[in-house]
Structures are given as structure tokens and as C-alpha cells.
Amino acid sequence: MAKRIDVSDLNIYYGNFLAVEGVNVSIEPRSITALIGPSGCGKSTFLRTLNRMHEVIPGARVEGKVVMDGHDLYGADADPVDVRRQIGMVFQRPNPFPTMSIYENVAAGMRLNARRMKKSDLDELVERSLRGANLWEEVKDRLDRPGSGLSGGQQQRLCIARAIAVEPDVLLMDEPCSALDPISTLAIEDLMTELKERYTIVIVTHNMQQAARVSESTGFFNLNGVGQPGRLIEFNPTEKIFSNPDQKATEDYISGRFG
Amino acid sequence: MATQTPTPVSTAADAVEPAAGRLPRWAPWACFAGAAAVAAGLELLGDFNIALFVVYAVVLGTLALYLASRVTEGRRKATDRLVTAVVTSAFGIAMVPLVALVWEVVGRGIVRFDGEFFGSSLVGIIGEGGGAYHAIFGTLIITALTTLISVPIGLMTAIYLVEYARGRLKRAITFFVDVMTGIPSIVAGLFAYALFVLFFGPGVRLGIMGAVALSVLMIPVVVRSAEEVLKLVPNELREAAYALGVPKWRTIVKVVIPTAIAGLGTGVTLAIARVVGETAPLLVTVGITNATNFDPFDGRMATLPVYAYYQLTQPGVPPEYAIDRAWTAALLLIMLVMGLNVVARLISRFFAPKTGR
Ligand SMILES: Nc1ncnc2c1ncn2[C@@H]1O[C@H](COP(=O)(O)OP(=O)(O)OP(=O)(O)O)[C@@H](O)[C@H]1O
Numbered sequence A: 001m002a003k004r005i006d007v008s009d010l011n012i013y014y015g016n017f018l019a020v021e022g023v024n025v026s027i028e029p030r031s032i033t034a035l036i037g038p039s040g041c042g043k044s045t046f047l048r049t050l051n052r053m054h055e056v057i058p059g060a061r062v063e064g065k066v067v068m069d070g071h072d073l074y075g076a077d078a079d080p081v082d083v084r085r086q087i088g089m090v091f092q093r094p095n096p097f098p099t100m101s102i103y104e105n106v107a108a109g110m111r112l113n114a115r116r117m118k119k120s121d122l123d124e125l126v127e128r129s130l131r132g133a134n135l136w137e138e139v140k141d142r143l144d145r146p147g148s149g150l151s152g153g154q155q156q157r158l159c160i161a162r163a164i165a166v167e168p169d170v171l172l173m174d175e176p177c178s179a180l181d182p183i184s185t186l187a188i189e190d191l192m193t194e195l196k197e198r199y200t201i202v203i204v205t206h207n208m209q210q211a212a213r214v215s216e217s218t219g220f221f222n223l224n225g226v227g228q229p230g231r232l233i234e235f236n237p238t239e240k241i242f243s244n245p246d247q248k249a250t251e252d253y254i255s256g257r258f259g
Numbered sequence B: 001m002a003t004q005t006p007t008p009v010s011t012a013a014d015a016v017e018p019a020a021g022r023l024p025r026w027a028p029w030a031c032f033a034g035a036a037a038v039a040a041g042l043e044l045l046g047d048f049n050i051a052l053f054v055v056y057a058v059v060l061g062t063l064a065l066y067l068a069s070r071v072t073e074g075r076r077k078a079t080d081r082l083v084t085a086v087v088t089s090a091f092g093i094a095m096v097p098l099v100a101l102v103w104e105v106v107g108r109g110i111v112r113f114d115g116e117f118f119g120s121s122l123v124g125i126i127g128e129g130g131g132a133y134h135a136i137f138g139t140l141i142i143t144a145l146t147t148l149i150s151v152p153i154g155l156m157t158a159i160y161l162v163e164y165a166r167g168r169l170k171r172a173i174t175f176f177v178d179v180m181t182g183i184p185s186i187v188a189g190l191f192a193y194a195l196f197v198l199f200f201g202p203g204v205r206l207g208i209m210g211a212v213a214l215s216v217l218m219i220p221v222v223v224r225s226a227e228e229v230l231k232l233v234p235n236e237l238r239e240a241a242y243a244l245g246v247p248k249w250r251t252i253v254k255v256v257i258p259t260a261i262a263g264l265g266t267g268v269t270l271a272i273a274r275v276v277g278e279t280a281p282l283l284v285t286v287g288i289t290n291a292t293n294f295d296p297f298d299g300r301m302a303t304l305p306v307y308a309y310y311q312l313t314q315p316g317v318p319p320e321y322a323i324d325r326a327w328t329a330a331l332l333l334i335m336l337v338m339g340l341n342v343v344a345r346l347i348s349r350f351f352a353p354k355t356g357r
């Protein structure tokens, strides 16, 4: 049940600091949307507003509208916990729970929310999620070992398995491959292509080729100077962005003539 | 920079310094053995004094080693050896009171470290015999009650401070906790006494009063240590749980606390060790008795520190027997504190998150 997200006039603040200004964008269901742009322009910040993780930071707040399938995520009746159950997230740095085994990490979404499940169903869910994250073959013989004992790339895939185990409608990924070798990166890209059949995926990446390879649409964020808010400069189909962008700044950034 | 990259710098220095020889491995031992011999000779001229002998030996040995190294190895290595010797001596000096204390307490306490000490109270005892059965149980009961009061309050305060409190209120609470950490223990005792006098009238003595007084001392210690440990739990783990749609309180109970459990257990154990030997507050709240009383809500109880105090200050005639009992009680207290420290280490060893790499 992939869902569509419409963002309108979104301003994002850290205390009094306006980090991102005036974002208007529509994210299509069953597709991969890539966000690119220089460091510090607010890609992570924007991504975190999509599942209300931004407000976890003290003083952080948001103005504007984020609507998912007609339902305002920042409306008075929206519960951030419910929003996060529908919109999963994979973080830039892998963060498996150190006290839990590989199995428990994948089952964490169910266990921590105290959802009752038969053992056999849970086993099946864990296997399905680990297969989905392309990790099953590597860990099937040591599911009871600590999750933090895996390599960095395996940990990242474990976090992806954990995120898809709760079966969200939307999956947000913040530079999921920035710490990975080319082989794991490829595995995760394949995974994303598979997952987009069922999910809406938004990915932040610094890797142009990756954005070009996997995404349908690409958004380019930029900022005019230090202390200025970041803006969504251009949002277009990926093909157009990489061949014939509307904005000069986009072209400069993509071709490496930035700054 | 130079101090952080010793290897390249040392090769450079070796190349520059003319006398880059090496003292053999046994050189330090030889220097100190020689110095000891000289010191012994010096001492034999007058009366032999063990403390002076050690001082002479250490000073002479350090000097000899420095000079030998200066001549053969050059200035940098010599300074290195000098500093090593000084730091080691400082460590030795720091150990002196500890070793002397343990030595003295064990030597004197062992005299009455017997079955009767653990098996009988002081009822009907004048002079020889008797034990601290009643005081041992008093200490255990009151410490357990203190833990029962302090740990929930302390842990919850720490969780509140780390996970919920913001801004001014947080700073105010932190400030008061800091002040409470430094409050003299007799003040805690007087506070508990005054509190209970309000309800039971003057002269009241109850085990629970002692537990309340000790809690006043223990709660801030628990808060402080738990706060430090909870702060160490990476924010990323909390965010990982939130992103799965886990509510905040469940995140705290199921993710934050399990991750920090080793540190929390260690902190609580050390906080218990901190209050188990407190004397002054118990003196004014629990008093002392010769009989066994297991009920902390009814009348006076004996506790090990207060027991030791009274055995020492009011030994009766002849005094030797009571003084022996006081030393054994002191020995028992030291063993309790050491035991708790060992437990704390075991907790942090066994409950630490396993990486399994
Ligand atoms: N917790 C925070 N408190 C205050 N300001 C923050 C915080 N996190 C980020 N910022 C600021 O918000 C702006 C956008 O940061 P953000 O992390 O979104 O950048 P980014 O585009 O993800 O960069 P990168 O590509 O390096 O990850 C930056 O100016 C940053 O300094």
C-alpha cells in the first residue's frame, strides 16, 4: 500500500534557525525519489520531517503541510507515533540495538510495540525481512548472535530489514550506502528496486550515479550561502535532471562545477 | 603534536643525540638494589628505622638510575626514567595508608572473627564473648530498606533529567542534586529525626528512620551515577526505536535501560557501598540495642557502624573484649564494602552489551 506524499510550503527550523525554506514537492507512490545536494543544505533535515523525526530534537519545529494520501501528518489529530509506524526510516549510520540479537533486532518493531504474534509467524517475518534486505544467507546460522557483531555493511542491511519488518507504507533512507563497499551498495540498490514495487521510497545520496541508476525523480537542494536556509531548487524526473536540467545551479552541481 | 606521535620523534631524537646507548633490562633493579644496600649501611650507623630506610633507598635509587641513564642513554630517556620513578613512588605513597589500614583492621579484627561473633547478640554479655548477630542483621535490613527507597526514586529522577527535563527546571534539579551529594551525613540524620518527631514525639528511634536518613544520602548518588550512564546511551538508538513507531516510554523501558543496565547496576551497588558504613545518621535515628530486633518499624536496632562505635567508646570493664568486638565489626564493614565493589565489577562485566565480534 505505497502512498503518495504532498509537501507544501514547508519551513523547517532548529530553534530560531531556519534550516530549510519553502519546499513544495509531490512524492509519487511505488517509485524511488532521490534527494541530492551539497553537504549542509538540509537533505537529512527535510527527510526527517517526512516521518516527524525532526521534532525529536529539542527546539526543532516545522511550518507548512505534509499530506500523505489526503491525511495531514502535522494536523491536530495526527499522532507522531502512528506516523512513524507508517513511514519507516533507515539512518545514515547503522544503529542496531546493541542489547539485542540479530533475530531480536529484526523483530524489534513487533516486540517493542508489544504486538502479539505467534512464534512461527514471527520466525517467518524475520526470515522474510532478512531475505528482503539481502542478509539472510549471511546470518541464518547465527540469528541469536548480537547484531552489533556484524560488519558495517551487514549492520546497515540489518537496519533495513528491521525497517521493512514493520511493513511501512513509505521508506526513508538517509545515505544508506555511504559506508558500504560497491558490492553491498549494489545489493542495496537491487533491494530498493525490488522494494519499490510495494513501497514509496525516498533516498538521500551524495552519489550521482546512484541517483541516476535507481531513482525515477530527483530533487536538488542547494543553499545560497552559510547561514542561509536550504531550498529545493529543482524537482524533476531523474532523466531530465541528469540530461537537461531546468536550473543552471543543478547542472553545475551535477557536472562538478559547484561553488 | 610531538607527544602524540612518539615513534617518529624518538627516531629523530636518537639520531640527534650523541650518546644513544641502552641500559640493560636489569639496570633499574640493580640501581635500586644498590641504593637499598647503601641505605641499609647508612641506617646501621644509627638506629634502624624502616621508614627512613625506604625513603633513602628510593631517593638514592632514582638518582642513580637517572645519572646512569643520563650518561649512557641521553637526556630524553633519562627524564623518561626519572618521571617513571617519581610516578611509581607517588603510587606507592598513595598505597601506604590503604595497606596500613587493611593490615591493622585485619590483624585486630581477626581475633574475634569466629562463630560466636556471627551467631550471638550482646544480650547478657558482660566482658568476654558475645557477638554482632543483631548488628549484622540490623545493617542488612536497614541497607535493604534504604536501597528499596532510594533506587526507584533515584533512577526515576535520573530518567526524568535525561529524557524529559529541559531548560531551567532541569538546571534547578541538577543543582539541588549536586547540593544534596555534599550534605553532611549528620544533617541527614537530624532531618530524618526531626521528621519522625513530628509524628511520634521526641525520643523516637526506629529502623525505618535510619533508612530514611540514609536515603537522603543515597538518592543523590544514585541520581548522579544513573544520569551519567543514561547520557552515554547514544541518541541514535532512541531515534532508531522512535522510527519504528515505538512510543517514548517504551523506548526508555525496552531500549535505553537495557542498554545502560550494566552501568546502572554498578552505580547502584557503589551507592550502597557508600551508605553501608554511615554512622552518624544511624546514631541519632536508630540508636543501639543489645538485643536482636528484626522489625524496622518497632524500636531501636543495632547496626554494625554504631555497634563498633559503642563497643569502642563504652567498652565497660575490662575493656579488651569490647574493643576486640569493635575491630571485628570494622573488619566486617570493610569486607562488606569490598564485596560490594567486587559485585559492581561483576555486574559491569556480565551485563555489558555484548559485541560478539
Ligand atoms: N540538531 C541540529 N541542531 C541545529 N542545527 C542543525 C541540526 N542538525 C542540522 N542542523 C543544521 O541544519 C542544516 C542542514 O543540515 P542537514 O543535516 O539537513 O544537512 P544535509 O544536507 O543532510 O548534509 P549532509 O549531506 O552533510 O548530511 C545545517 O546548516 C546544519 O548545521
Ligand SMILES: [Mg+2]
Pocket (backbone or CB within 6 Å): A043, A044, A045, A092, A174
Ligand atoms: Mg545528512
